[in-house]
Amino acid sequence: MSENLEKQLGFGTRAVHTGNEISTETGAIERPITLANSYALPYDASVMNWSDAEKNIYTRNGGANQRYLQEKIADLEGGEDCVVLASGVAALSGLFFALLKSGDHVIFSSVTYIAVYRLLNELFNNKFGVETTIVDVSDLDAVKAAIKPNTKLIHVESPGNPTLGICDIRALADIAHENGALLSVDNTFCSPYTQRPIELGADFSVESLTKYINGHGDAMGGSITGKKEYLDIIRAQAQVNLGGTISPFNAWLIMRGAVTLPMRMQKHNDNAMKVARFLKTVKGVSFVAYPGLEDHKDHEIAKSQMENGFGGMLSFGLNADHDTYNRFVSHLKVITSAVSLGHAGSLIVFIGEKDERQYLYPEEFHNGFFRFSTGLEDAEDIIEDLKQAFEKENLL
Numbered sequence: 001m002s003e004n005l006e007k008q009l010g011f012g013t014r015a016v017h018t019g020n021e022i023s024t025e026t027g028a029i030e031r032p033i034t035l036a037n038s039y040a041l042p043y044d045a046s047v048m049n050w051s052d053a054e055k056n057i058y059t060r061n062g063g064a065n066q067r068y069l070q071e072k073i074a075d076l077e078g079g080e081d082c083v084v085l086a087s088g089v090a091a092l093s094g095l096f097f098a099l100l101k102s103g104d105h106v107i108f109s110s111v112t113y114i115a116v117y118r119l120l121n122e123l124f125n126n127k128f129g130v131e132t133t134i135v136d137v138s139d140l141d142a143v144k145a146a147i148k149p150n151t152k153l154i155h156v157e158s159p160g161n162p163t164l165g166i167c168d169i170r171a172l173a174d175i176a177h178e179n180g181a182l183l184s185v186d187n188t189f190c191s192p193y194t195q196r197p198i199e200l201g202a203d204f205s206v207e208s209l210t211k212y213i214n215g216h217g218d219a220m221g222g223s224i225t226g227k228k229e230y231l232d233i234i235r236a237q238a239q240v241n242l243g244g245t246i247s248p249f250n251a252w253l254i255m256r257g258a259v260t261l262p263m264r265m266q267k268h269n270d271n272a273m274k275v276a277r278f279l280k281t282v283k284g285v286s287f288v289a290y291p292g293l294e295d296h297k298d299h300e301i302a303k304s305q306m307e308n309g310f311g312g313m314l315s316f317g318l319n320a321d322h323d324t325y326n327r328f329v330s331h332l333k334v335i336t337s338a339v340s341l342g343h344a345g346s347l348i349v350f351i352g353e354k355d356e357r358q359y360l361y362p363e364e365f366h367n368g369f370f371r372f373s374t375g376l377e378d379a380e381d382i383i384e385d386l387k388q389a390f391e392k393e394n395l396l
């Protein structure tokens with residue numbers, strides 16, 4: 001496809017075609033997996049820059065399948081450039097490592113993936129002298145108040161894992177840029193089908209490709225999409241020198257998974273809405289956190305920045321004690337108790353009242369809750385499975 005034509009094509013068409021080409025060697029209409037660690041050197045190898053991430057030299061510097069996937073993700077996110085790495089956390093740590101130095105200040109959301117909390121609040125802070133402030137980023141005044149002259153980065157999730165908190169990405173991008181800082185958004189709960197942070201003004205969209213974009217629960221990967229001037233630095237540091245390279249096989253699997261992202265994501269979004277509405281009718285459910293519900297505190301903001309629905313993730317609590325949560329899970333037949341999200345199958349995790357970050361969550365989360373990844377099963381079957389488990393515990 002020519003560059004110009006590509007720009008006019010819809011999201012679904014680009015999910016299918018971008019990054020793929022007919023093989024000039026064999027005529028195969030799908031690009032092959034290239035597992036080789038090393039690529040042929042030019043006549044005079046001594047002139048090579050061994051840290052070059054642009055040429056195919058050595059797979060840690062970047063290889064064929066990684067590049068195809070980068071092309072697809074950059075296109076779907078609406079970004080200039082992309083680097084794909086071995087996991088979502090490799091992408092997050094690579095971004096922080098490449099952008100931050102001691103003496104810099106970072107503001108990050110009170111609701112983030114656990115590794116972000118560990119990386120910024122413990123490792124970068126204690127080992128590398130990076131200052132950190134944890135802020136409820138749904139409160140824009142609190143974000144403004146936390147800005148310092150050395151603030152370099154604001155890092156957020158919307159919806160946030162695990163409370164489904166929403167923050168205003170456009171407004172946060174303005175605050176960051178007015179103060180000479182950058183905004184990174186972990187977009188894992190949405191995928192670019194449901195939200196595109198770069199189009200909303202963010203500098204970086206980070207994805208755990210492990211989740212919706214691969215979608216089949218069988219490969220790990222992460223991506224950072226943004227401007228080339230930053231991506232060049234991130235690629236050199238996080239990929240070539242830190243060594244967070246994704247395997248060609250996983251890049252290929254994720255490339256294949258991403259082809260059906262729009263269809264899968266639409267079903268995740270539709271199913272989650274149905275499950276959330278069902279949970280609202282259950283007497284034993286103490287609260288349901290889903291940005292698609294009108295009673296979500298930031299439903300209007302979610303509506304203004306999300307498309308095609310509100311994601312497949314939700315959280316809910318029970319009017320019950322600790323043991324009831326465990327028994328409830330043991331009654332489930334269709335839904336599996338497992339971490340991760342964005343798989344074909346529905347997944348549930350009991351997050352107990354001992355979670356060390358409870359103090360950062362809204363009050364209703366303090367007595368324990370479930371995080372639920374709505375799968376691609378028929379919504380009626382997911383709801384029926386929940387219903388029979390509620391019934392067994394007299395919660396319906």
Ligand SMILES: *Cc1c(COP(=O)(O)O)cnc(C)c1O
Nearest residue numbers: 087088089113161188208210221
């Ligand atoms: C899973 C997840 C990550 C980490 O991704 P991995 O691929 O497991 O390393 C980061 N952010 C969010 C929001 C996640 O759900």
